[in-house]
Amino acid sequence: MARYRIGLMGTHAAIDYTRTIRLGVQNTLEEAGHTMVIVADLMPYFTHTDAEEHLRVACEIASRIDLDAIIVPAGCFAVHLSGNNEKALEIVRTLDPARTIVMERAIPGYRCVNKDNVPGMRECMRHLIETCGFKRIAFISGSATSQGARERESVYFEEMAAHGLDTPPSLFARGNFTGDCPEVVEQILDNNPDVEAIACATDMIAYDAYDVLRRRGLVVGEDVAITGFDDYPRSANQDPPLSTVHMTGYDLGAAAAREAIRLCEGSEQREQIVASTFIARGSCGEGVRNGIEHFRELLRHRPFPQEEFVSLFLSATLPMAGRGIREDFRKRMDEFLHKVRAAYVRHRACPHRDDLLFSSQDLSALFRSDYSQHLSLEGFHTMTITLLEALLEESPQEDATWVIEQISHLHLRLSRLLITAQQTTILTMDKREWYTFHMADDALRRDDNPAVAHELLLGEFSKIGINAAALFLLPESVVSIGARALALSDTLLPVGSYRQGKVEVAHDTRPMLLQELLAETLPQDEAVDVCTVSGIMAGNELLGIAVVDGGSLSDNGQMMAFLNLGFAFKHLQMIASDREMNQLLNKNNLLLQQQSQHDELTGLLNRRGFTNGIQRLLPDYLGCRAAILFLDLDGLKTINDTLGHDVGDEVIRATASVLKEVLGGEGLLCRLGGDEFVSFLPLGMALDMQSVVENVQTATDAFNATHDVAYQMSISVGGVEFVVDGQTRERISELMVEADTRLYEMKRRRKQSRRYAS
Secondary structure, three states, rough: OOOOEEEEEEEOOOHHHEEEEEEHHHHHHOOOOEEEEEOOOOOOOOOOHOOOOHHHHHHHHHHOOOEEEEEEHHHHHHOOOOOOOHHHHHHHOOOOOEEEEEOOOOOOEEEEEEOHHHHHHHHHHHHHHHOOOOOEEEEOOOOOOOOOHHHHHHHHHHHHHHOOOOOOOHEEEEEEOOOOHHHHHHHHHHOOOOOOOOEEEEEHHHHHHHHHHHHHHHHHHHHHHEEEOOOOOOHHOOOOOEEEEEHHHHHHHHHHHHHHHHHHHHHOOOOOOOEEEEEEOOOOOOOOOOOHHOOOHHOOOOOOOOOHHHHHHHHHOOOOOOHHHHHHHHHHHHHHHHHHHHHHHHHHHHOOOOOOHHHOOHHHHHOOOOOOOOOOOHHHHHHEEEHHHHHHHHHHHHHHHHHHHHHHHHHHHHHHHHHHHHHHHHHHHHHHHHOOOOOOOOHOOOOOHHHHHHHHHHHHHHHHHEEEEEEEEEEEEEOOOOOOOOOOOOOEEEEEEEEEEEEEOOOOOOEEEHHHHHHOOOOOOOOOOEEEEEEEOEEEEEEEEEEEOEEEEEHHHHHHHHHHHHHHHHHHHHHHHHHHHHHHHHHHHHHHHHHHHHHHOOEEOOOOHHHHHHHHHHHHOOOEEEEEEEEOOHHHHHHHHHOHHHHHHHHHHHHHHHHHHHHOOOOOOEEEOEEEEEEEEEOOOOOHHHHHHHHHHHHHHHHHHHHHOOOOOOEEEEEEEEOOOOOOHHHHHHHHHHHHHHHHHHHHHHHHHHHOOO
């Protein structure tokens, strides 16, 4: 059977509803033998800052990597976008309809799995009105922009009107689907002292209602009835258990996962609507003893129905665990209940024995595995207390005191377990948070060596609870701000990987195709149940992509670790960029320095280069004979006027080449500008001014004889000889003036001689 890789767009596990969606998808895919790939959106929990940017980046990544199908919780997108449903659907439409399952919204052309809020909400209202007889019923809804909130509140008004009951404005208020609105409950109670029931649009609001009633000294189910919506796992463990509408994210996630599998198999869509149902538990004043009565009935059965007992405890303790965890816990629970029954039999045989039904060792053994993401100790507590209360009612009078003692012992031991579990969770989170915010410290201290920094970064993953990871960078980072579609490269550059405690840094930076990301990081021969793909971002800049094991972005702290990772990579890039920039600046400075001291037309030194060069050379020739020569190209103006300036430039370049060949040995040669050149020339034992002039004349004659050009090269030379001493540095300007004067004297004599000759 093919193992599909099915993506789930980022949902924060810290929020009950989205956590249940994730578990529904994960458990369904795991049981079918497929892999869930969480595509994280990197938004800090309860933060709408740049939500649109983060969602677009996550969708762009999901659309480009090799996923077989993508599940999108469009309703959660809308919540992140402050209820902007149109914006949420616009982002969802960037995904390919051929491989996308949309949850909670209907989009033409896409497979959609929706939930029907109406049936369960209608049952709830009719239960409050018809079964319980309440007339003054308040409703606390969610945001007006929420489709689910509008559907639920519509049923409230319809049923109240259908039963002839008034709904004054004081009985209706808006809260928040995430709870945190006790002031809204206070307002309802203050404005309606005679209110009999409060129907809440979510269980989270109902929990606030419980707290407010307790603070006022009121009893839930006796003074005021409370109902919820969603049926979160802890709702059944409230005191009293919360009556609510069963419309869980778990069911919706499971349905979406089944549709995703059918999509991958090429089958037609089967499930489109997940219906809601009402569950009466006790918060309306009825059914408080339902659990006790059910256990009493089971206790009377012969033979003892242990399998049913185990199933009841399993549902309460691990309501959303995967098959592997449930099977493991079922074995432990079966052994645990067997010991409880044996202890009770021993007590009945010998009432004076001081046996405990639930020993500390047995409870510790039952919960020794790590079920932290799925375990409900509160659910187990509720079930065991209910079982003991049923046992109390079924036991002979002489056993009543003993059973009451067992209830007391159980309260004590489970309280200790709950406290220990809470402390362990807090310590683990605190430790992980510390590592999260210090994740890049060691790496950034080695920003002079990227390979070492990358190795240190990869090694930090073990400290935040991640067992395997692979990091990749984009060839060029992408700025996401305002982008409707990111200009992502088709390739990634591997950074390295962390696996089973071993770090491997990628020294070979050959690019890898983005569309083969999962094939490279999730080998087909390994049964990976869940992993997370996350963009590596620094602000609004996407730098790369990370793949980590086990859906490790399970809390806000680990998500912040990835943001921290993004800023670490950005820092490393900036350091590398600064280093490259400094090298470029140094190179450019050398180039500018060279350009500032050289003539652009001929490549010879200019006046500044000549002055600096001669000052640098003089100390090497102390006590030696030298000369400064001024040279002038004769007839340049005539050439420019008759043949054009392009030919004039050609003559200048040719003259420079000839002079460089004659004078460019140990000395310096400079073009002052126009047709003027100057040279500093060390004179050997056999060289004097006359020889230099003759050499220049010979070179020009040779050029004229060998080059078929429209002009004749002629150069006039004037110079001054001197011995280099300690005063020469100060006399350079004076010597150059003297050489220039002699040049013009020579030109004047040559003009006169030509005039006499003519």
